[in-house]
Amino acid sequence: MDVQEFLSYFREEFFIPELKATTKDEVLEEMVQHVASKYPLKDTRLIIDMLKRRERLGSTGIGHGIAIPHGRTLSTPSLLVAFGKSPRGIEYDSIDKKPVHMVFMIVAPPQEESNVYLPFLGKLVEVLQVKHVRDQLMQVTTFQEFIDTLAGGF
Amino acid sequence: MDDKQLRCLVALQDVDHMIRERAKEKELGFDVEGVDELQKMREEIAKSIATPLLRTYERLRQRYEHAVVPVKNGICLGCFVTLPTSIGSKGKENITVYRCENCGRILYWLD
Numbered sequence: 001m002d003v004q005e006f007l008s009y010f011r012e013e014f015f016i017p018e019l020k021a022t023t024k025d026e027v028l029e030e031m032v033q034h035v036a037s038k039y040p041l042k043d044t045r046l047i048i049d050m051l052k053r054r055e056r057l058g059s060t061g062i063g064h065g066i067a068i069p070h071g072r073t074l075s076t077p078s079l080l081v082a083f084g085k086s087p088r089g090i091e092y093d094s095i096d097k098k099p100v101h102m103v104f105m106i107v108a109p110p111q112e113e114s115n116v117y118l119p120f121l122g123k124l125v126e127v128l129q130v131k132h133v134r135d136q137l138m139q140v141t142t143f144q145e146f147i148d149t150l151a152g153g154f
Numbered sequence: 155m156d157d158k159q160l161r162c163l164v165a166l167q168d169v170d171h172m173i174r175e176r177a178k179e180k181e182l183g184f185d186v187e188g189v190d191e192l193q194k195m196r197e198e199i200a201k202s203i204a205t206p207l208l209r210t211y212e213r214l215r216q217r218y219e220h221a222v223v224p225v226k227n228g229i230c231l232g233c234f235v236t237l238p239t240s241i242g243s244k245g246k247e248n249i250t251v252y253r254c255e256n257c258g259r260i261l262y263w264l265d
C-alpha cells in the first residue's frame with residue numbers, strides 16, 4: 001500500500017483533537033458516536049460491542065501511548081478510520097501498562113471489494129513503529145499536521 | 155424482519171471473522187489470545203439465535219465466506235443481483251429474516 005492510498009483513508013471529520021474519555025469503554029463509545037454523528041452508520045451498538053469483544057481477546061493498546069481498536073462488522077458500508085488524542089491519557093490496559101494518548105479506531109465491512117482492511121492495519125502498525133512519528137503525533141493539533149506526520153513515516 | 159435475531163446473527167458473523175483473522179492479526183504484532191475465549195463468545199451469541207436460523211447460517215457459511223450480506227441500492231452484495239421490489243423472499247425457517255432469492259444469503263439492509 002503506497003503513501004497516497006494509506007493517507008486517503010483518514011478523514012478530517014474523524015479527527016478528534018481532544019477526547020473526553022478516560023477509560024477504554026468510554027473511548028470506544030465516544031469515537032463510534034463521533035463517527036456516527038458525521039457518517040450514516042447502521043447500528044452503533046453493534047460496532048461498540050464488536051470492538052469491546054475484540055479487546056477481551058487481548059488489548060489493542062500496543063504500547064508507547066497508542067491503541068488501535070479494530071474489527072469487522074456489517075454495520076459499516078466501508079472502511080472507516082478515526083483518530084483521537086487524549087492529552088491527559090486513557091486507562092487502556094496496554095501491553096506496557098501505560099495510559100493511552102492516541103487512539104486509531106478502524107472498522108471495516110466483512111464484505112470488501114478491495115480487501116484493504118488488513119493491509120491498512122499492517123501499514124499503520126509499521127508507520128507507528130517509527131519513533132519520531134510517534135513523538136510528533138503527540139504534538140499535532142490539526143488534521144493537516146497529523147497527515148504530514150504520518151506521511152513522514154514512509 | 156426480526157431485528158433482534160438479525161443483530162445477533164451479525165454479531166455472530168463479526169466473531170467468526172475475528173476467529174478467522176486471528177492469525178493474521180498476530181502476524182501484525184497484536185496481542186490475541188487463544189480461540190477458547192472467542193469460541194465461548196460465539197456460543198453465548200449463538201444461544202440467542204433461533205435454531206433453524208442458526209442452522210441456515212452455518213449451512214451458508216460452508217458455501218460462502220459471508221453468510222450475512224448487506225443490501226445496497228436494492229442489490230444483494232453477496233451475488234450482485236438486483237432484488238425484487240418486494241424486498242426478497244422469506245426463508246423456509248418460519249422466521250422473518252430475508253434471504254436473497256438468487257444466492258440464498260441472509261440479507262442486512264445498510265440503508
Ligand SMILES: [Zn+2]
Nearest residue numbers: 230233254257
Ligand atoms: Zn444474493
